[in-house]
Amino acid sequence: MRLNAELQLDEYSLVTTKLMKRHATTSDETVDTDELRKRTAQLALVLDLANQAFVRHKPAGLTVDRLAGRLHKLRRQVAPAVWQKLIPLAQQHPVAQYLIQDPFTRWSVEKPRGYSGDASLLDIYYKHPVAEEIVASSTSLGRQIYAYTSEAASSVAGRERRDILTRTVDETVRRVEKAEVLAIACGHLREAECSEALAKQQLRRWVGLDQDPVSVATVNHDFVGTAVEALHGSVRGILRRAYALGTFDLVYASGLYDYLPRAIGVRLLQRALELVKPGGEFLFANFSDEITTDGYMETFMDWPLILRSADDMWSIINAAIGKGSFEAQVYYGSNRNIVYGKVRKGDL
Numbered sequence: 001m002r003l004n005a006e007l008q009l010d011e012y013s014l015v016t017t018k019l020m021k022r023h024a025t026t027s028d029e030t031v032d033t034d035e036l037r038k039r040t041a042q043l044a045l046v047l048d049l050a051n052q053a054f055v056r057h058k059p060a061g062l063t064v065d066r067l068a069g070r071l072h073k074l075r076r077q078v079a080p081a082v083w084q085k086l087i088p089l090a091q092q093h094p095v096a097q098y099l100i101q102d103p104f105t106r107w108s109v110e111k112p113r114g115y116s117g118d119a120s121l122l123d124i125y126y127k128h129p130v131a132e133e134i135v136a137s138s139t140s141l142g143r144q145i146y147a148y149t150s151e152a153a154s155s156v157a158g159r160e161r162r163d164i165l166t167r168t169v170d171e172t173v174r175r176v177e178k179a180e181v182l183a184i185a186c187g188h189l190r191e192a193e194c195s196e197a198l199a200k201q202q203l204r205r206w207v208g209l210d211q212d213p214v215s216v217a218t219v220n221h222d223f224v225g226t227a228v229e230a231l232h233g234s235v236r237g238i239l240r241r242a243y244a245l246g247t248f249d250l251v252y253a254s255g256l257y258d259y260l261p262r263a264i265g266v267r268l269l270q271r272a273l274e275l276v277k278p279g280g281e282f283l284f285a286n287f288s289d290e291i292t293t294d295g296y297m298e299t300f301m302d303w304p305l306i307l308r309s310a311d312d313m314w315s316i317i318n319a320a321i322g323k324g325s326f327e328a329q330v331y332y333g334s335n336r337n338i339v340y341g342k343v344r345k346g347d348l
């Protein structure tokens with residue numbers, strides 16, 4: 001989990017587990033020793049049950065489903081400070097040796113790019129062809145677990161999010177001729193691969209911005225000769241108005257707010273709206289607090305997220321837009337694992 005030396009991580013997003021942990025607990029939260037002892041025993045039982053199921057070659061998907069469900073329940077029952085103490089205990093349990101065989105879990109834990117939720121991790125659950133080799137070279141048990149983790153509701157919602165982005169860009173192009181689009185924290189910009197508007201060369205430009213130089217290079221390589229152009233940049237740079245980006249008909253951020261504390265989320269939304277042309281839109285997505293894979297992700301995937309409700313999204317939007325001339329909506333994706341906020345800037 002050591003941070004890659006050359007990696008220029010933007011401190012405004014909590015993409016490392018260490019930063020996230022600092023955000024999740026405050027120093028004045030004390031842990032009741034009796035409570036911790038009780039919950040540690042409860043966790044041990046949950047993990048031992050999963051371990052025994054693996055030893056007995058029970059169906060892997062069912063084992064992980066039960067484990068994830070029990071971890072979710074436990075996470076909801078305990079104080080955040082107690083949960084933070086339980087996470088390393090789970091990670092050190094022998095059952096981890098089975099779970100780590102899943103290529104999705106393994107990539108998430110090993111963090112080859114030095115931080116959580118990198119674009120290659122998304123390729124694994126997007127079932128993108130570039131990830132086929134990683135899956136195929138896993139053990140048979142690993143592939144069985146992957147069959148479950150890649151079809152878990154949060155993964156299904158992540159793939160839907162990618163498709164919603166494609167649709168939103170294509171709709172923007174139907175609304176505005178030669179539309180200009182900005183993706184903040186673009187990753188590998190997989191949503192562009194299925195865009196009809198991009199294929200038909202109907203966009204003026206589709207700019208992607210990401211703090212990860214590997215992702216930026218991948219996008220520029222994959223989309224060479226198209227309207228897509230990726231830039232190396234960060235949330236911090238956007239907040240400081242460090243880039244001469246111009247304005248856009250659509251600005252969106254997907255897979256980013258899950259790592260942003262509220263105050264930064266508000267400031268980013270304000271700044272993003274400065275980049276939106278009159279009549280244009282800003283769309284942002286966040287994993288919702290209704291997901292049930294949260295306990296599994298935080299323990300065995302070492303992938304904590306800031307989960308939000310529709311009210312949390314409204315709170316960010318209302319704080320950012322004040323009494324300005326904007327129309328906003330908040331809605332859930334089809335299985336409610338991701339919540340979306342959309343702000344339309346009034347025509348001048």
Ligand SMILES: C[S@@+](CC[C@H](N)C(=O)[O-])C[C@H]1O[C@@H](n2cnc3c(N)ncnc32)[C@H](O)[C@@H]1O
Nearest residue numbers: 010013117185186187210211212234235254255
């Ligand atoms: C979960 S991926 C999402 C990729 C893509 N938007 C998608 O939805 O498939 C998160 C991306 O956010 C980028 N990121 C995280 N914090 C950032 C920051 N502060 N500034 C710029 N990019 C950031 C990471 O480099 C990574 O590519």
